[in-house]
Structure formats: C-alpha cells, structure tokens
Amino acid sequence: MQYMTDIQSHLKLVEQEIGDNVKLVAVSKTKPQEDLIEAYNVGQRHFGENKVQELEKKYQDLPKDIKWHMIGHLQTNKVKYIAPFISLIHSVDSLKLANEINKQAKKNNRVIDILLQVHVGKESSKFGLSKQALSELLSDEKFKLLNHINFIGLMTMATNTHDKQLINDEFEEVNSIFNTLKEENQLKYLSMGMSSDYKQALECGSNMIRVGSTIFGQRN
Numbered sequence: 001m002q003y004m005t006d007i008q009s010h011l012k013l014v015e016q017e018i019g020d021n022v023k024l025v026a027v028s029k030t031k032p033q034e035d036l037i038e039a040y041n042v043g044q045r046h047f048g049e050n051k052v053q054e055l056e057k058k059y060q061d062l063p064k065d066i067k068w069h070m071i072g073h074l075q076t077n078k079v080k081y082i083a084p085f086i087s088l089i090h091s092v093d094s095l096k097l098a099n100e101i102n103k104q105a106k107k108n109n110r111v112i113d114i115l116l117q118v119h120v121g122k123e124s125s126k127f128g129l130s131k132q133a134l135s136e137l138l139s140d141e142k143f144k145l146l147n148h149i150n151f152i153g154l155m156t157m158a159t160n161t162h163d164k165q166l167i168n169d170e171f172e173e174v175n176s177i178f179n180t181l182k183e184e185n186q187l188k189y190l191s192m193g194m195s196s197d198y199k200q201a202l203e204c205g206s207n208m209i210r211v212g213s214t215i216f217g218q219r220n
C-alpha cells in the first residue's frame with residue numbers, strides 16, 4: 001500500500017464516510033500551501049477559505065485547476081479581488097453584496113455561482129439571512145435581475161453548541177427551506193456541516209460539507 005501522510009489519510013476517511021453524492025470542501029484557512037498540496041496530490045480539488053488576501057495568494061501560487069470556495073464573511077469592497085477566479089461564494093447575505101458580486105462578475109465576463117447564507121439559530125448573528133429576509137430577497141426584482149450571478153443553493157452554520165438536538169433542529173429547518181425553494185430556483189447545493197457536525201448535517205439533507213480541522217488538524 002502506498003504511503004499516505006496524516007492529511008491524506010484523514011481526507012480519505014472523510015471521503016469514504018460521505019460517499020460520492022456529497023461534495024467535500026476542504027477548509028484550508030490558516031494552513032500552509034504544503035498542506036493543500038498534500039490534499040491536492042490525492043485528488044482533492046475543492047478548497048475553502050475565509051480571508052480574501054489569503055485566498056488570492058493561494059490562488060496565485062497553487063495549481064489552476066483548484067476550485068476555490070469563499071466560505072467566510074465577504075466585504076463588498078473586497079469582492080473585486082476574488083471575482084476573476086472564485087468558484088463558489090457561500091456567504092452571500094445581502095442584496096448589496098449580491099449586487100457587487102454581479103458587477104464584478106460582469107467586469108470579468110463571468111457568471112459567479114453563489115449560495116445564500118441562512119441563519120435560523122435563536123442566538124442572534126451578524127451574518128446570514130433570516131427565513132423572512134431570505135424570502136424578501138428572493139422576491140426582490142432587483143435580485144432577480146442580476147444575471148451575472150447564479151444562485152445555486154443555501155449555506156448555513158449551526159449554533160456553536162454541544163446540544164445535538166438544537167443543531168439537528170436548525171439543520172432540519174434549513175433543509176426544509178431548501179426543499180421549498182429547490183424546484184423553482186433549480187438549486188443544487190445545501191452547504192451545511194463542518195468537522196464537529198457534518199455527520200448530523202448529512203442526515204438532515206446536506207450535500208456539501210465544509211471540513212477543516214478533521215482533515216488538516218487544529219488551527220492555531
């Protein structure tokens with residue numbers, strides 16, 4: 001058997017667990033480029049980052065067939081730096097941001113895939129649309145007219161808690177919103193689940209998980 005590094009064997013374990021119908025985004029934020037290359041060398045192509053500057057640098061230095069995912073909060077004034085190459089933006093949560101992505105995509109002759117980030121937890125959060133805000137955005141003519149973005153799914157983060165039932169309830173709620181919107185909007189991805197909760201997320205209908213520390217080890 002071929003020798004594998006820790007990163008490679010952790011990645012393979014997650015892959016085996018989730019099967020072929022789930023997209024694995026390897027969350028490589030804060031990790032050095034050598035770590036990404038290890039994952040790349042055993043076939044991983046989707047990587048997730050949450051800082052624009054780090055994303056840009058890694059994009060420049062690493063192989064061009066990597067699909068880059070922006071999973072963190074995105075400021076409108078930084079969209080221009082990732083618009084030329086970003087594969088999927090998971091964290092769209094306002095018309096203002098959608099507008100800017102549309103504008104920058106157009107400048108680059110691209111149509112950029114986006115997910116809308118939803119927040120259903122009781123704890124208030126600065127990020128993510130409530131169910132109500134999501135439905136308002138989707139019925140807004142200004143949003144519908146943005147033809148350089150392609151709305152293909154939803155993303156959510158569960159409340160950071162050990163309460164499995166609470167996490168489950170949140171995932172179930174987002175899954176039900178996803179199912180309601182899926183047909184009409186031709187949605188493809190429900191991005192939910194990270195290292196601590198991806199197994200639960202998959203039971204609740206997720207088909208895209210964002211896993212960092214389980215693959216690359218704890219971040220400092």
Ligand SMILES: *Cc1c(COP(=O)(O)O)cnc(C)c1O
Pocket residue numbers: 027029050071072157193194195196210211212213214
């Ligand atoms: C960091 C991060 C992850 C991955 O977290 P792990 O616990 O390391 O798997 C997933 N999603 C988002 C939005 C993140 O910021």
